Amino acid sequence: MAERTKIVIENLSKKFGNVEAISSLSATFDACAFTVILGPSGCGKSTLLHVIAGLETASAGKIFFEDREVQNLPARERGCAMVFQDYALYPHMNVEDNIGYALKLAKVPKTERRERIGRVAEVTGLLSVLKRRPSQLSGGQRQRVAIARAIVREPRVLLFDEPFSNLDAQLRHDMRRELAELHQRIGATSVFVTHDQIEAMTMADKILVISNGKIEQFGTPDEVYHAPESTFVAGFIGSPPMNLISGTGDGGAFKLRDGNVLSACGWNGPVVLGIRPELINVERQGSIALKVRYCEKLGSHSIITAELADGQPIRLTTPLGSSAEPGSEMRVNFPAKQLHWFDSESGEVISRRSKGMES
């Protein structure tokens, strides 16, 4: 339905005064793909979206929609549509006029306008409320109006700025599914900004993880989860996120500061070990001793917060039914295949580091 448009970003920078919100960022968002920009608040993800949309001007760098260079065009000439965090519905217009405002500005004749509004309203389940004002709608309905308003123009690029952050958990879940289905149907190149990793993991074709205006990792949800490229990604994705334990590689063993050996290690010098909480095995004869600090029972599983021998915190999830008393000791094993190794200074994953470092 929509034209195939891939988005290419080249060395994009955005400064607010002296503060650099985005620094020399390059990425390609595939045509018709659903790309999620994920990062903590203040990392520059919304700024990036606004620069793509044309609501903010880039300080440097280029943006292409397919072959067209757009970074100097005003928002209305770029052919994107956007769904805002607070919906941004026009309070003085009814639902029909809200959805049709863009068409009216584009001078689409009235009969065609009606027809297109009707079609979009049907898809988004808004037919019965077309004559209502936004203030008379529920949160979910307002969200749908915002989405309907964005897709009615059949945009080449659809941008979402944390659209679900004002919804309650159940509604958020439903909207995620609806939006995923809608994306299948429309096929516009979509960029979705969120700080919610569940949204990112469930909806994305590819996730762009950014922090401090720089790319940490750009990959599929599987890659981001199973092969984090930096300690930032490892510590951000997952609930609870990956454990990051600093220690030293010495003679083929990974040692804590107090000399306790946690596992084998192929590197020498300071290094960070990463392991997912759900992949730690609790075993009576485990080689690693932990002191339990706290246990959260969540029903389907429990999350245990514990301390390593040198006092570093570690979290592990245990299956249904098992729990531990605070203050007690437990023994665990780290499966050798599930370990990730990161550079202790740059935070980058070590397998990318030059082989010369290996012993």
Next chain:
Amino acid sequence: MLALIVMFFYIPVFLAFFWSFFLERPFGGGSEFVGFQNFRRVLSDQEFWRAMWRTLLFMVLAPGTAIGVSLVLALAADRGIRLSQPARNIIIWPKAIAGASIGLVFVFIFNPRLGLFAPLNDLFPGLWNPRIDGTDAYLTLLFAQVWNGIPFNFIILLSGLQTIPDSLTKAAAMDGAGPWRRIIDIQIPLLTPQLFLTFVLEFVGSVVEAFGLIDTMTEGGPGGATTLLVYKIYVDGFKAYDLSGAATQTALLMTAVAIMVALQFRLEKRVKYER
């Protein structure tokens, strides 16, 4: 509080209506009930109708211009154009000046020989002279009233504009609206409550506050060209000692203003919306 309002507002209003049915002796000493005789006398007076017409014209022109200018200034300040920060402060200062002082200043500014238009008068003698020409005097009065109203309207409209969420303007920009379309389709409709407030206040002010200006600037002249109804009531009542006539005109003026404000409120109900 309530007692004060009753004492200083409701009782005088009531008394004005009460006295309009009596013939009051100018130097005291009793009054006489005359029914609608005062009204008949006032309504058949050509001078009353002329003053009424001037007042109505003033009630349309002064608020319209004052709000129009303030709106343009507020929109400019809201868009954050260059120098809008210092301008914001400077525009507010005139609010602290009393009507009589403004009048005095404008008498100088519009003085045909010393003022702003003096060079113009050198080129075209007799082009501008508010002391002789009734239209010039009326314009001077209008200008002073508008100038007086801008600071307050500006503050109200600017604060109104700033409560409009940024994302609405951005959404309109994404929908393809340029700056002008955004002003007309989004900002002004959402500014309706503030526009309404300033309009009602300006409207009433153009009847009431104009008195100070007229008294210092023109004293109703030349030839009655700036005698608005408030000023005529003052002259009739306190200079000519026609107390009953003044009370009657007060009652009529109050009724006219009340009707118009009521109409405005009716109108406001139609354009009301929830955010």
